[in-house]
Amino acid sequence: MMHQHGIGAWIAKRRLKSAEKVALIHGEGATLTYGQFADAVDRISAVLREQGVGKGDAVAYLGENSPEFLQVMFGAAQLGAVFVPVNTRLAPREIAHVLTDCGARVLIHDPEFADRVADAASAAQTPHLVVTGEGSSQRPGLTRLAGEAAPFAGPVATDHRDPAAIVYTSGTTGKAKGAVLTHGNLTWVALNCVVDYDVVSTDVALMISPLFHVASLGMGALPVVLKGATMVLEKGFEPGRALAQIERHGVTMLSGVPTTYQLMADHPHWSSTDLSTLAKLTCGGSAVPPRILNAYEARGLSFSQGYGMTEASPGATSLPPSMTRAKQGSVGLPHFFTDVRITDVTGEPAPTGGVGEIEIAGPNVFPGYHGLPEATAEAFTADGWFRSGDLGYLDDDGYLYISGRLKDMIISGGENIYPPELEQLLGEIDGVTSAAVIGVPDERWGEVPWAVVTVREGAAVDTDTVRAYLDGKLARYKLPKNVVIVDELPRTASGKVRKGDLRARFGA
Known part of the structure; x- marks a missing residue:
């Protein structure tokens, strides 16, 4: 029997444990149970196998939040293939770089991106282009191909050291670098979220952030699947619709950036929307301004804030809601299975309160950049800690504060x-x-x-x-x-x- 110890095993196990539980809600209220989700994932694995995808091959996906996005990710994982989510906002030449760099065997994309991907895929010499949906008579889409595919023959053996995804992060040299995230990285970041954000099987998570962002994927979708909770998938963010979905589906979990939360609080329906089910709000990207904290606290809501980066899959620290005011300005404590330290210019540990470079270690930290051994070597210290390039300090209680960015990232x-x-x-x-x-x-x-x-x-x-x-x-x-x-x-x-x-x- 093949041993699947990666995230590719998760969906089959969910079918076994909670087949009738609703996994996904999408569109205008359509649902998929974990049993239906798992069957769809098997069909996608069969389609990918027919396209010649095998262990280690890259499968790129360019599309908005949808069941297909997650089905392709888990379908690729069952084959030991490597999922490459592509930012839908990239220009054709940027898409071409991603496809060329990862050597994508297949690019699956939503129909609205057809014009953008045609030249990019040609330039990258990507062998197979598959559109989501039914497609056309000349070019059948993913839905039709899945319906006609031969039965799935079963998963490929993988372990936690195998690559599960390549997520591209804009490089300081002008071209995006592919951060290789292993099955272990994605498993441990999900476990960190389950522990630190108290994710439970009865949660309903509203996914308004794009799944191609590693935060939405690694700290949103994966913990939900791991616990057998429910996701409400939104193709994009519109504040009025988000508020309506919270009330309609009894949403308990929401993740976003400060702008997201500000636009919701500024919406005319903010004060009249029933937010009583909301229990877990997480915010990343930058600190939550006091104005937004005040608006949400007035409705009995408070935030978990955090710090991370693609290379940490991406979570490094989290600040619990109970400490939002007491430690205002902090990004919190290291996640449960993650360690953070501060080093000075000589590489020695900085004293408490001393500003230095933030370094991260743990099983959620990536092994390196795809095809870039020199950049990988530069990213790690001699004793194996990831050098974030960010400046910060730890207070007496071990809470992290960000001071600036060595890399001048915006x-x-x-x-x-x-x-x-x-x-x-x-x-x-x-x-x-x-x-x-x-x-x-x-x-x-x-x-x-x-x-x-x-x-x-x-x-x-x-x-x-x-x-x-x-x-x-x-x-x-x-x-x-x-x-x-x-x-x-x-x-x-x-x-x-x-x-x-x-x-x-x-x-x-």
């Missing part, structure tokens, strides 16, 4: 933006002689990217021309919200731009 509405990716393209614009991208505080999005540039005399460069040039080359959330022209960029003696000076000048 977090806008929960999306990570890495300035070098933009700076590289800004340098291609006629008339731009140098460029630096910084994050500027924004009430709605937390922070937004601004471009600070120097230009050739007489060149016609402004915000509109820059955005027009970048549009289509990058996801729209990465486009600079403002372009500032300066005589020269402040630099260190070695020639590096002093971004701290720019943030002080433009970010106040």
Whole structure:
């Protein structure tokens, strides 16, 4: 008998333990039980096998939250294949990079992305393109293929060391790096959530964040499946609809970013919606502003906040609701099966309260970047701790506080933006002689990217021309919200731009 110790075994075990329990609610109230979910996953595994997918092969998926997203992930896992969720906001060239880098054997995509994926898949030489739904007579879709597939022959042997997913995180060199997450990584991050967020089988989780984000996948969907709870899948976020779904389905769990929660609290239906079932709110991306805390506390609700990154699958710390006010500004304690430490510039442990680099260890921490041994080696200390590139300190009680980012990453509405990716393209614009991208505080999005540039005399460069040039080359959330022209960029003696000076000048 084949031993499936990875997440590919979860759905079959759920069918065994809770076949009649509702697993998924989607659309306008359609439901799938765990038994139906497992049968659908088996059919997807059979389809993938017919497409030549075997152990270690990459299966890419570009689509909104749907049952198919999760069926493909678990269907790939049953074959020992590697699931590659693709951000739906990426431009064609960014999609092509992901497909090429992971060597995707199959790309499954929603129909609305057909135009975007055609050239990307061609450039990446992806062998198989499959559209979700029924498809057409010339090109049958995933639903039809699943209905016609031969019976699933059974799972492939996997263990916790095998790769389960590759999640792409924007790199500081301008191209996204694929973080390899193993079956063990995803199992342990789910266990961390079950322990620290008290996930139970009677929970109903509203999934308003995209599943292609590792937080929504690793800390949202997976703990729910592990416990046999119920997910309400939403294709996108609309605050009024989210409020209606909470009331309609008796939602108990909700995850989002500060912007999500602010838009809900600002909605006209906020005060009239029955939120009495809501018990577990988690917020990531950036700290919850006091205004939002006040609005939710007025309705008897409080947040778990946390800190993490793709490389930690992604959870590293969590701040329980009971400590939201007592430890305001903190991102909490390390998750139950995870450790966090702070080191100084020499790599030695920093004293309590001393600012240094945040380092993370635990079974949820990834083994490395796909095909990038040097970047992987640089990401870990000699004793095996992941170097986050973020600065922080621990207080006397062991609570973590974030002080800044070594990598100058911008977090806008929960999306990570890495300035070098933009700076590289800004340098291609006629008339731009140098460029630096910084994050500027924004009430709605937390922070937004601004471009600070120097230009050739007489060149016609402004915000509109820059955005027009970048549009289509990058996801729209990465486009600079403002372009500032300066005589020269402040630099260190070695020639590096002093971004701290720019943030002080433009970010106040």
